[in-house]
Amino acid sequence: xxxxxxxRFSQDTGAESAGTQQxxxxxxxxxxxFPGVVANDNVCLNVRKGExxxxxxxxxxxxxxxxKVLNGVxxxxxxxxTLLLDGREIRPASPNDAMLLGVGYVPQEINVLKYxxxxxxxxxxxxxxxxxxxxxxDGRPVRKSRTPFANFSEMFRATKxxxxxxxxxxxxxxxxxxxxxxxxxxxxxxxxLAINPKVLILDEPTTSLSGKDVAQLFMVIRHLQARxxxxxFVTHKLAEIVExxxxxxxxxxxxxxxxYERSQYNTRKIVQDMIGRDxxxxxxxxxxxxxxxxxxxxxxxxxHPYVAxxxxxxNVSFSVRRGEILGMAGxxxxxxxxxxxxxxxxxxxxSGKIFIEGKPVTIRNSQEAVRxxxxxxxxxxxxxxxxxxxxxxxxxxxxxxxxxARGPFVLKSALSRRAEKYFKSLRVKARSIDTRVATLxxxxxxxxxxxxxxxxxxxxxILDEPTxxxxxxxxxxIYGLINEMTKEGVAVVMISSELPELLAMSDRFVVMAEGKVxxxxxxxxxxxxxxxxxxxxxxxxxx
Amino acid sequence: MKKDAxxxxxxxxxxxxxxxxxxxxxxxxxxxxxxxxxTTSIKPSFFTWKYFSSxxxxxxxxxxxAMGEAFAIMSGEIDLSVGMNGTFSGVMAAxxxxxWGFGVVPTLLVGLGTGALIGAFNGFCVTKLKLSSWIxxxxxxxxxxxxxxxxxxGYPMSISSLGTSGFTRARPLGLxxxxxxxxxxxxxCDIIIRKTKFGYRLRAVGGNQEFAQMSGINVKRVKMxxxxxxxxFAAVGGLFDVLVNASASSTFGVGREFxxxxxxxxxxxxxxxxxGSMYGAGxxxxxxxxxxxxxxxxxxxxxxxxxxxxxxLLLSVLLDIFRxxxxxxxxxxx
Numbered sequence: 001x002x003x004x005x006x007x008r009f010s011q012d013t014g015a016e017s018a019g020t021q022q023x024x025x026x027x028x029x030x031x032x033x034f035p036g037v038v039a040n041d042n043v044c045l046n047v048r049k050g051e052x053x054x055x056x057x058x059x060x061x062x063x064x065x066x067x068k069v070l071n072g073v074x075x076x077x078x079x080x081x082t083l084l085l086d087g088r089e090i091r092p093a094s095p096n097d098a099m100l101l102g103v104g105y106v107p108q109e110i111n112v113l114k115y116x117x118x119x120x121x122x123x124x125x126x127x128x129x130x131x132x133x134x135x136x137x138d139g140r141p142v143r144k145s146r147t148p149f150a151n152f153s154e155m156f157r158a159t160k161x162x163x164x165x166x167x168x169x170x171x172x173x174x175x176x177x178x179x180x181x182x183x184x185x186x187x188x189x190x191x192x193l194a195i196n197p198k199v200l201i202l203d204e205p206t207t208s209l210s211g212k213d214v215a216q217l218f219m220v221i222r223h224l225q226a227r228x229x230x231x232x233f234v235t236h237k238l239a240e241i242v243e244x245x246x247x248x249x250x251x252x253x254x255x256x257x258x259x260y261e262r263s264q265y266n267t268r269k270i271v272q273d274m275i276g277r278d279x280x281x282x283x284x285x286x287x288x289x290x291x292x293x294x295x296x297x298x299x300x301x302x303x304h305p306y307v308a309x310x311x312x313x314x315n316v317s318f319s320v321r322r323g324e325i326l327g328m329a330g331x332x333x334x335x336x337x338x339x340x341x342x343x344x345x346x347x348x349x350x351s352g353k354i355f356i357e358g359k360p361v362t363i364r365n366s367q368e369a370v371r372x373x374x375x376x377x378x379x380x381x382x383x384x385x386x387x388x389x390x391x392x393x394x395x396x397x398x399x400x401x402x403x404x405a406r407g408p409f410v411l412k413s414a415l416s417r418r419a420e421k422y423f424k425s426l427r428v429k430a431r432s433i434d435t436r437v438a439t440l441x442x443x444x445x446x447x448x449x450x451x452x453x454x455x456x457x458x459x460x461x462i463l464d465e466p467t468x469x470x471x472x473x474x475x476x477x478i479y480g481l482i483n484e485m486t487k488e489g490v491a492v493v494m495i496s497s498e499l500p501e502l503l504a505m506s507d508r509f510v511v512m513a514e515g516k517v518x519x520x521x522x523x524x525x526x527x528x529x530x531x532x533x534x535x536x537x538x539x540x541x542x543x
Numbered sequence: 544m545k546k547d548a549x550x551x552x553x554x555x556x557x558x559x560x561x562x563x564x565x566x567x568x569x570x571x572x573x574x575x576x577x578x579x580x581x582t583t584s585i586k587p588s589f590f591t592w593k594y595f596s597s598x599x600x601x602x603x604x605x606x607x608x609a610m611g612e613a614f615a616i617m618s619g620e621i622d623l624s625v626g627m628n629g630t631f632s633g634v635m636a637a638x639x640x641x642x643w644g645f646g647v648v649p650t651l652l653v654g655l656g657t658g659a660l661i662g663a664f665n666g667f668c669v670t671k672l673k674l675s676s677w678i679x680x681x682x683x684x685x686x687x688x689x690x691x692x693x694x695x696x697g698y699p700m701s702i703s704s705l706g707t708s709g710f711t712r713a714r715p716l717g718l719x720x721x722x723x724x725x726x727x728x729x730x731x732c733d734i735i736i737r738k739t740k741f742g743y744r745l746r747a748v749g750g751n752q753e754f755a756q757m758s759g760i761n762v763k764r765v766k767m768x769x770x771x772x773x774x775x776f777a778a779v780g781g782l783f784d785v786l787v788n789a790s791a792s793s794t795f796g797v798g799r800e801f802x803x804x805x806x807x808x809x810x811x812x813x814x815x816x817x818x819g820s821m822y823g824a825g826x827x828x829x830x831x832x833x834x835x836x837x838x839x840x841x842x843x844x845x846x847x848x849x850x851x852x853x854x855x856l857l858l859s860v861l862l863d864i865f866r867x868x869x870x871x872x873x874x875x876x877x
Contacts, residue, residue: 346756370759384757387750389817398747399758401740408739456759 023087024049024230025070025103025199030081032065032074039065040079041254047199047230052221054245055234058274058499062254063234067203070232071105072098085198104197106188108204112176119159119172122191123150159190166193167223169216181307182213189220200224201232206240207333218244236331238267238536250274268529275499275528283504284476286483290507291322293358294460294491295343295374300352302342311350312338313515320460320508325482325492327506329499329531335515336495337379340462344376345369357459370399375458377449379465379495385449386437393419393433395448399456422451426481443474450481461485464495479505499528513537570866571810571826574859575833582837589840596717602832603725604780606825608796608803609810610732611776613824615676616807617736618769619749619816623680624665626799627687628774629781630792632658634691636782637700637791647705654782655775661687662774666767684800691793699792702785711786721783728779733821745769750817806831809859830859 025047032040040062047053057063068074070083072092083090085101092098095105113121159172168186170179179187185205192200202221206214221231221244233245241248242265250257250273257273260266296319304310313335320326328336341347343354345363354361356372363369369376378384386395396419397404404414419433426447430440437448446466453461463482467475482505485492496502502509509521511534519534563569583590608625615622636654639645645653661683668679713720736742747755748765755762784795810827812819834855838848 344757365761365763366756367759367761367764376757378753378757383751384753387747387754387817389746389750389813394743394747398743398755398760401743405740408741410738410740410743412738452758 022049023047023084024051025232026082026084026087027066027070028082028084030066030069030079030083032069032079039254040069042081043251043254043256045070045232045249047232048246049230050225050228051247052225052231052233052245054241054248055232055251056236056238056241056248056270056274057251058497061251061274063251064203065254066251067105067201067232067234070098070199071095071103071201099192099195099197102196102198104192104195104200106185106192106200106202106205108207110181110184110188112184112187114177116176117172118163118170118174118176118179118187118190119152119155120150121176121187122159122162122194123155162194163190166190166220168220180213182209182216185209185213185217186220189217193224197229199230199232201234203234204236205233206235206237214240236536238270238533241265241270242267267533271529271532275532283501284479284483285504286487287507288323288486288489290324291489293319293321294356295320295493296355296358297339297343298353298355300339300342300354301350302338302347303350305347311515312347313342313512315352316512316515316517317352318510318517318520320491320493322459322489322491323486324508325486325494325506327502327509327526328493328495328512329502329509330512330518330535332497334512334535336512337464338515339512340376340464340493340495341378343369344374344462370456370458373457373459374462375399375453375456375460376462377446377453377464377466379468381442381445381449381468385452386445388436388438391434391436392423392428392430392440392448395437396422396433396451396455399452403455418455419451422455426451427477441470441474443470443477446470446474446478447481450478454485458490460491460493462493462495465497466494467496467498467501475501499531503528503531511535568811568820568823568826570862571823571830571859574855574862575826575830578830578833578837578855582841586840589837592717594836594840598829598832598836600719600722601836602828603721604783604796605799605802605806605831606725606828607728607776607780607783608799609806609824609828610728610821611773611780612800612803613732613807613810613812613819613821614736614745614769614776615773616804616812616814617749617816617819618745618766619752620669620676620766620769621680621804622662622665622770622773622777623677623800624661624683624687625773625777625780625803626796626801627684627691628658628661628777629779629784629799630794630796631661631687631691631694631781632778633781633785633791633795634695634700634793636785637702638694640702640705641700647707650702650705651782654785655778658774658776658778658781659771660774662771662777663767665774666770669770670763670766688793695791695793697793699788699790701790703789707786708789711789721786725783728776729821729825736821741765741768746817748816749813802831803828805856809856831856 023046025045027043027045030040030043031038043062043066045053045055045066055063055066065074069079072095075093076091083092085103090101092101092103098105113124116124156172163170163172168190170183170186170190176184176187189202189205205217209217221233225231233240235241246262247259248265248270249259250270252274260270298317300316301314302312304312316335316339318326328339330336338347342349343363345365345368354363361372363372387398393416397415400418401410404411404418416433423433428440428444428447428451430444437445440448450466466482467478470478482492482494494502494506503526507523509526509531510517511519511521511531513535518537521530521534579590588594608629611625612622632654635657636650639653640650665676665680665683668674669676710720715723736745744755744760744765747758747760748762752762755765780799781796785791788795806827807824808814808827809830810819810824812824834852838851843851
């Protein structure tokens with residue numbers, strides 16, 4: 001349609017694409033800075049027409065930042081670099097803008113209107129873009145309505161055609177609530193396709209899908225590819241890269257590391273490129289001789305709270321001893337946090353046994369967990385970690401009021417003394433324990449969260465991403481704190497998505513994938529490669 | 544918490560006057576004073592002990608319900624049944640007195656027990672059945688209304704046989720015994736909220752429920768306790784009615800829950816939960832009542848009264864928000 005025009009345009013603007021293969025989308029030297037961090041440092045991404053380009057990298061590698069640049073969440077001007085679509089520079093100011101220009105985006109989280117039909121979900125999206133629908137494209141019907149009323153028959157017809165064209169197996173009239181997660185994911189893709197995108201970005205589309213749904217999704221992607229749509233496919237899973245993509249771009253620490261053609265694929269090399277950073281001496285690890293077993297979990301299974309017949313975690317078993325740090329490795333969403341939440345009584349256990357110091361226990365709520373000597377630092381500091389209404393004193397003291405009370409009365413002086421003790425020993429940088437936690441930096445807030453857990457004097461400490469979102473200096477101090485805990489005989493279960501950190505700190509590893517334990521590794525067996533290979537195991541059955 | 548804020552403020556620069564004005568309770572006192580001055584300037588007889596004492600004594604009914612409401616709101620929930628629960632509890636007490644010939648103490652216990660039971664039912668629905676407290680307590684409000692009318696058959700039920708009229712008519716220090724009981728209850732509530740383990744836990748739950756859970760607090764148990772306490776205070780309000788009128792009626796506590804909620808809100812208790820002072824709530828009730836009386840004394844048209852009450856309440860809440868913003872700026876800026 002407008003291809004001739006855009007090629008002419010590209011010859012005017014750039015030397016980049018002239019003479020080379022036709023690129024559907026190019027991101028050239030994208031640099032995006034946040035205060036104190038360069039999230040994308042001269043990143044380039046070139047996607048050919050009709051190609052599936054894999055984008056892979058660890059958490060924090062800069063994938064999401066790049067995607068947000070591509071689809072206009074970060075508007076033009078908030079970063080440096082150039083975006084070319086069909087060789088022509090685009091300057092999207094918003095996601096809607098990017099969409100109109102032809103960049104389709106399917107976010108990682110399922111995001112559908114639950115109380116509407118499939119067609120309404122797609123059409124509602126379309127209403128906002130009616131201005132682009134004035135002239136027919138590809139012989140598609142004009143869906144612009146001139147009345148204030150929705151034209152349902154036309155809407156269902158158009159949806160039916162869209163779904164048929166893209167081989168998506170959905171009923172336009174189906175109630176979205178009754179769709180499976182996989183079908184909802186398909187609906188989101190259909191919605192993105194309704195604008196005829198030139199490039200479709202899929203951000204970890206398989207995270208919540210079962211094996212069969214993944215196969216279905218791949219089929220749809222291949223069909224799109226055959227129709228000339230370019231796809232940017234973001235994933236954590238190596239197997240998917242190998243199966244689906246034509247090329248792969250690897251990012252690490254906000255920089256381009258490498259681009260491989262399909263013929264050059266080598267999983268070992270890809271993993272190395274993903275993780276290969278030098279581990280400096282920032283990890284301080286003092287190994288303790290492990291003592292008696294503190295926690296043992298046998299065949300722990302937790303049901304999905306909303307989806308029937310799905311388990312968040314299945315038959316998870318592991319144990320941890322006094323003075324030992326058990327590292328739980330795996331990708332985000334592998335079920336590590338869920339396993340720990342279940343042990344802490346925050347998620348109901350469907351089946352399985354928990355033993356504390358060899359004795360079987362039932363933990364129905366967090367109060368019982370704390371009574372059994374379990375402390376937990378959750379991944380989400382804002383949601384679970386702090387009471388922002390309160391000052392430091394109460395935030396620390398609340399976990400062990402019994403220690404500072406006489407009868408039902410809390411003795412404020414005793415509470416202050418206790419809070420002061422942790423305030424000092426954890427070297428929290430604040431004026432005093434009267435300071436409100438809302439005014440502290442992330443690292444200091446995290447220290448308060450840890451202090452609160454320590455205050456209940458746990459035998460077992462669960463640390464879920466204890467260094468998430470805090471600066472390097474505070475990270476170092478927190479490693480020191482973890483060492484002090486183990487020195488005092490506390491058993492530690494640590495979850496971290498930063499592999500180097502986990503490898504340096506842990507004595508033993510449990511690797512999880514898709515809600516199951518896929519392996520246990522001793523310290524000398526664990527390397528970034530061996531852990532990553534295990535963690536990217538999928539139980540997918542290709543139909 | 545309030546004390547800490549004060550301590551911090553004291554350590555910072557600022558005139559004595561501005562420090563005084565930033566005190567949460569003062570935030571409620573100011574509109575009361577302004578209102579009294581305005582009313583007195585129009586109608587000098589307002590500034591007499593006669594009116595003042597009747598405002599004080601008249602505030603105990605909504606006041607008791609507001610104490611229960613304060614517990615509920617501080618824990619992040621709401622109790623819309625504090626009015627009709629009190630009515631039904633009063634009717635039940637009168638029923639026990641008339642039909643079973645109960646004496647003073649058993650009669651009052653029947654009333655309190657009914658309130659606590661209704662509260663426990665609310666608590667059960669919210670914690671075990673995981674229903675929203677808005678819906679649950681709204682439903683209970685209807686249930687209590689229906690039960691109160693059914694039990695009383697729609698007629699006032701006299702409890703003069705108890706012989707409590709001498710007690711309620713007595714005027715120690717120019718006020719009533721019930722008023723002093725009410726003041727005592729405020730003091731107890733304040734101690735519970737600020738000084739006990741339960742009070743800390745309740746504020747933790749109201750401030751951030753997930754945080755409370757991570758701290759090993761049994762959130763469900765705390766909420767159950769809160770609804771029982773709220774039910775008890777609803778019953779106290781209902782029994783105040785019964786004692787003062789020497790009879791129970793299904794029409795007594797109508798609309799009390801919303802007056803209680805408004806009083807608590809203007810008393811500076813955070814509607815989001817987790818923060819507030821019981822004395823503030825008490826002063827909120829006083830403000831509400833002063834306004835009510837002032838408008839009546841000024842002979843303002845009844846319909847216009849409601850309009851004015853609405854606007855003045857909005858104004859006082861706005862004033863409180865403004866005061867808090869200034870306080871926050873000082874805390875962070877200092």
